[in-house]
Amino acid sequence: MSGGEARQWPGQSLAEGAAGIALLHLELGDFDRARVLIDRAVSGGVSTGANASLFYGAPALEFVLSAAAGRGLDVPILRMVQNATDRIVAARLDAAADRRSRGELPNLAEFDLIRGLTGLGALLLRRGPDTPQLANVISYLVELTLPVHEAGEELPGWWAPTGPNGKLSDDFPGGHGNNGMAHGVAGPLALLALAMRAGAEVNGHREAIERITAWLATWQCPYWVTREQIRTREIITAPARPSWCYGALGMARAEQLAALALGDRTSAAAAENAAYAALTDRRVRDLTGDGSLCHGWAGLITTAAAIAQDCPGPAHLAELIALLAEEPSAADEAKDGFLEGSAGTALALHRLSNAPATAWTRALLID
16 A cells, blocks of 8 residues: 555545445445456555545545445455554544644644545444544544634634635635535534444533534534634525535534434424425525536435435425436436446435445435
8 A cells, every 4th residue: 555645546536436436336236347446446556645535545445345345245455454544543633633732723634524534433433333443533523623712713623724625715814614514514513423323422422513513503504604704793694505515405414413313303303494495495406506416416315315214204305305306417427436426326316215235325424
């Protein structure tokens, strides 16, 4: 395995490479094709460097190999890949501790689902609630929710010093608070909730969930919050794309999971109603422009189905999901990948009538 970042191997990308496409073939039981894709994913080496994450490198490969093992295939290198993931997790936790000791705010890539410790925590939880290091990742996320003071102002501990693209920007003076499932605090909330429901609870766990849900109760309308909005208490209410990655569906599922973890059926119902409202408001629905899992149609039906499965009356969303399945945005994607391509769209369609055999939806942290 390689620890360097000079070379890039698209095959090992869960988001857009062969690794992610292999999930579709594992799900469909086409194991010969899946093996070909897995071989392609590792053909140039597998990253264990700073770019390794749930969606790239050794952790991405572990996710796919675990799916293969779950389908009964012999995966002799799985333990080796898991050991590599463990080293990556330890290094990321050490780096986060160093950052905290310097009194600095976190970058999104430190904690988010796509690139950071939330995604790695999702992978550890997939192994089981007693997995070594899972408690350390959960404790890190608990600490991330503690308020911090920067330039005389109180901010949530997940406040990033950059703009949403991870770079310093004049458009985001003083940074921003990201609310999304893919890159923001909805991802940590979903992981904290799923871990608690699985029995992997740490000190301060409940309070951390409550802090994030209180934040989202105020600021869930925009994709992110600026320093100026914090100062003026300006809440943006314009219609926004209801996607999994950013938007009402992803946040609604995270909030529903949190409410269920805390035993709060009233708040769970509020999250379910928010999802229903987003899917029935044409001003919101019409902002969905493609068929992808990440920000398109496939993400809507997959997330809505996850929300429905935890509703006391799943029929509340069933008719909407059926209507979504007939929309023209289900057309073939230009890309082939999992997160933004045709493989993810095909998985979403398959899930409508089949429980996931590979638990592929854990990569989205929706169940």
